[in-house]
Amino acid sequence: MVDLTESKIEVLSTVSVVNEKNESVDVALVEERPLTIYVDKKEVLTLMTMGCFPELLILGYLKNQTFFKELDDIQSLQVDWQTNAVAVISSRNAPNIEKLKERVTVTSGCGQGTMFGNVLDSLKGTRLTQTTIKQSRIYFLLQFLGKYNTVYKSAGAVHSCALCKDNEVLFFVEDVGRHNAVDTIAGFMWLNDVKADGCIFYTTGWLTSEMVIKVAQMGVSILLSRSGATKMGLDVAQQVGVTLIARAKGRHFQVLSGVENILFDELP
C-alpha cells in the first residue's frame, strides 16, 4: 500500500489587467508551478503543473513512463510545495533511472510532454478489447461534461480530461498541460484499481500520437475529443484498436477509427 498524503494548493490567482477600453478589470489566471520528481533521491525531471491532484499526476506519470509496473513497487510518494519537489521511494524493483532517461521524446500537439523511448515499445502488439458506444451516450456525456470545466470557465489556459463510464463521470481534471491531465487520470485509475473495460476517455485537446498512446496504455478503447486529430494519432489508434472520435461538440462528431463500435441511434 503506497503511503500518500494529498496536498492542497491554490490553482487560481486574481490579477488586475487593462482591457481594450483602457479600463482596469480583475481576471483569474491559472497557476503554473514546477514540480521536480525524485525517485529514490535521484532527479527524474521537472513537470510544470497547475497543482490539482499532484500525487495522482506523479503516480500516473511514473506508470505511463514505465518507471513502475505495480503500485506495490512504490513505498511512498510525498509532494512538498515548499520546495516544489516530490519524493518517491521505491519498495522493491527500483527503476533504473539513468537507463529510462537515456532517450527522451518531446511530443507534439496541444499540451504535449515528454515520453521516454521505451513507452512506444511497450505498446507493441497491444490490441485493446473493443467496446461499443451509442451516439445518444456521446451526446449525453458532451452535455454533462460541460458543467465540469470550472477552471477553464474562469481562467482559460487549461485542458480538461475526463474518465467516463455509462452515463457517469468517474474522474475529471483540468491542468495547464493536457498530458498532465491524462497522467492524473492514469494515476487515479491505478491508485483506485479502476478497470478500463467499458470506459470512455474525454479530452478537450488534440488527438496526437501521445494522447492515443497514453489512453491505450490505460487500456481505454474509446477516445473522444472536442478537437481534431493528427495523422499519427489516427495511425496509432488503428494499430492498437482505439475508437477515435474527434471534433465532438454539440451534435457534431467525426469517427476516425472504429466506426463499427458506434451505434447510430440518434441521427440528427
Added chain:
Amino acid sequence: MVDLTESKIEVLSTVSVVNEKNESVDVALVEERPLTIYVDKKEVLTLMTMGCFPELLILGYLKNQTFFKELDDIQSLQVDWQTNAVAVISSRNAPNIEKLKERVTVTSGCGQGTMFGNVLDSLKGTRLTQTTIKQSRIYFLLQFLGKYNTVYKSAGAVHSCALCKDNEVLFFVEDVGRHNAVDTIAGFMWLNDVKADGCIFYTTGWLTSEMVIKVAQMGVSILLSRSGATKMGLDVAQQVGVTLIARAKGRHFQVLSGVENILFDELP
C-alpha cells in the same frame, strides 16, 4: 556560414471519416513526425513536428536550448526524412551534450515542450528594451494574420506563431507543437540575422512561462496572444519586461503587463 539545404515534405493527409449522420466524408489531418536531433553524432532528443521548415526549427531549438551561441559554431545541419533524423555538426565550441541533457523540464500549457535546466538561468538579469504599440496596430495585425493560418483552417490541430514588425508579417509558421512554432521563428531570426527591436510576436497558444521565456530569449518585448495566460507567464513577463497582451481576438484584448507601452488610439 552554416551549410543547410531546405527539405520539403507533405504536411497534410486526407482520410475518410464518418460523421454524426453516419456519412463518409473526407477530412484533412495534420502530419506529425518524429525528428531525432544528433549533434556531432550524439543523440540529443526527438521532437514531434508537422515538418514545415524543419531546418529552422532545429536551428531555433538548439539556440533556445543554449546548445550554440553563434551561428558560425554550426558547420552543417542536414534533415533526412528517410530516417527522421537531423545531423548537426559543430564547427567549433562543440556543446557538452551530456551536461546540457542533465536537467530536463517538461513545460506546461498548450503545445508544451521540454526545456533544459540552463535556459531559465540564461535569462537572469535580462531586461528587454521597451517598445510601444498602438491599439490600431494590434487590430490591424489581428485582422491581417487571419489570412495566414491555412493549415489550421483545413485540418485544425496546429498552433500558429508569427513575427511581425510595423504592419508587416516577417514570418509565419504553424506546427502541431506550439513550442516548435516558436523555435522555428527563433531559427528564422537567427539564420537571417533579424533584429528583435520593434518586433511583435503573435501566437494562438496560451502564454505560459515557457512561451514568455522563449520570446524573451529572442529579445522580442511585445507578446500578443489569442489565448489566455498563466500566472507564471505573467510573472516572467514582468521580470524581464515583456509587454503581455492576452485574449486578443476581434476588438478585444487584455494587457497583463507593460500597459505603459500601449497607445490607446482606437478606443471602441
